[in-house]
Amino acid sequence: MSAPGAAAEANAAFRRRVGAGARTVPVVFDLATRAGLDSDASGARGLVGRCGVPVDSIDDMRVLFGGLRLGRIFPTLAADASAAPLLLLYQLVAEEHGTPARRLAGAVRNDVFRGPLDHGPGGLPLRSRLRLAMDVVAYGLAELPRWQSLSVCGHRLAGPGADPALEIARTVAGGVEYLRAAAAAGLDAHAVVPRFSICLTAGATARESRARLRAARGVWARTTRERLAPGLPAPRLYVRHSRLDPPSAPPRPRPPASAIEAAALALLARTDRPGGALTLLGLDGGAGRPAPRPALRPHPAADALRARQSERLAKLRAWRIQSAVDEALRRLHGAAESDDNVLYPMKEALAARATVGEVCATLHTAWAPGLR
Incomplete structure (x- = not known):
């Protein structure tokens, strides 16, 4: 269980670490974020704040990396199924800080062969996960030359x-x-x-x-x-x-x-x-898969954190320009159905304040509508 202060407390820990001379900043996202679920989703109950920090949108990523010189640190993002949107959110925040993408260095944990997480919704089929991973790599080669993405x-x-x-x-x-x-x-x-x-x-x-x-x-x-x-x-x-x-x-x-x-x-x-x-x-449905995680015990701090994150999401959806979000998500869906790289329209959607859960749901609708 992560500390209940979420992104703000994680940011304070990052600052202390960097202030002590470290350049590598390990970032572990909570189980809901790694599964591609927004904190207010029904499937996220009990997962918010578990094993990491929740990041639902660019607003959370701004808090998480606020005050840090992103061109001088090396973050390692434990992102799993949400590697693509979380990497893009980091890039968007860095660009807001005035740091160009070519100066960013880091790594994102993006292992498609681990399959779907033990918690959360059904994952994408292996072929779709590989397609997304290759889009991340191609995007990195073109836009983030110093980033490790697999x-x-x-x-x-x-x-x-x-x-x-x-x-x-x-x-x-x-x-x-x-x-x-x-x-x-x-x-x-x-x-x-x-x-x-x-x-x-x-x-x-x-x-x-x-x-x-x-x-x-x-x-x-x-x-x-x-x-x-x-x-x-x-x-x-x-x-x-x-x-x-x-x-x-x-x-x-x-x-x-x-x-x-x-x-x-x-x-x-x-x-x-x-x-x-x-x-x-x-990955053939047979033996050899990692043992499932044990059932999670209820934790009062998880419910309190989920409530705070849900309130932040409600405010975000009330203040954003919904028509711009809808149009960006439509372009993302179109790219997913074609051979286009999905990260470019995904970045536009996240910049318009679409949530991690919304962009992941869009990919599921295009690639695996029966699994979510």
């Missing part, structure tokens, strides 16, 4: 208790699928690879973590050379400690990097068969 969260993708070989195989499979989608969208793989990062579960020791990273680099190099193109660089690889394994879990074997690499390559060989990649990624 990620593969291997530590979540593999599920709790997965061995390093399975985690690396699934993670590399996800990266390869990104590059295939990029090629289908007419993007250069050499330009796309620097745009995404790979996160793996840390080992029990620093030595074990280094072995996993060496194995992942080897698997990446061989797989992309054989299946895509020679000479592709490796994406940014890093490890993080998993919160999914129970503290009492027994010690796991610690194979050397060569053994991990060989086992991961053997698993990846299965993706040569039709449907193999989806099976390995756990």
Whole structure:
């Protein structure tokens, strides 16, 4: 549960962090925002303020980053399904501060292979999620040259208790699928690879973590050379400690990097068969998906924060020019039904004070009307 002060308190924490000399600013949005729900939506009950800060519109993003010199910090946005609108809201606020997009640097967590969140409405189909991710990448290449806009969260993708070989195989499979989608969208793989990062579960020791990273680099190099193109660089690889394994879990074997690499390559060989990649990624409806989150317990602060956010949304809708919002959302819907990049009309809609929930609902209406 985040602190009940929402964007204002998060902004104060950011200022203290930057004032102490930090440049990286981690930003975690709440479960409702990450699921593409406005705080006053019926499906957001119990999710507002959970695990992060709610951001419903440009008004909240202005509060969240007020007083910060955005050309000098590196925010990391944990955005999930709402990566596109949250990235655009950050850009809009930066431009209001007088910082041009080309000077902005940062990263957004935008891993389509994690699937829909465990809470909130049904997610978009995988093909639509890939389309949106490639639109984000193409927009970044054109407008935000210093921004990382893709990620593969291997530590979540593999599920709790997965061995390093399975985690690396699934993670590399996800990266390869990104590059295939990029090629289908007419993007250069050499330009796309620097745009995404790979996160793996840390080992029990620093030595074990280094072995996993060496194995992942080897698997990446061989797989992309054989299946895509020679000479592709490796994406940014890093490890993080998993919160999914129970503290009492027994010690796991610690194979050397060569053994991990060989086992991961053997698993990846299965993706040569039709449907193999989806099976390995756990996206075929079978086993291998991360365990669902436990049910959330009621929290009084969540209801109070939802009430405050709902009041802010009511004021925003009362004061904005609704006809401009409606027209911008119509253009967004038209772009989604065509091959146009949806981020350009999405930015116009958000600038007109459309909400995160409204732009996400527009995409669902165009791409998956039966899921929302």
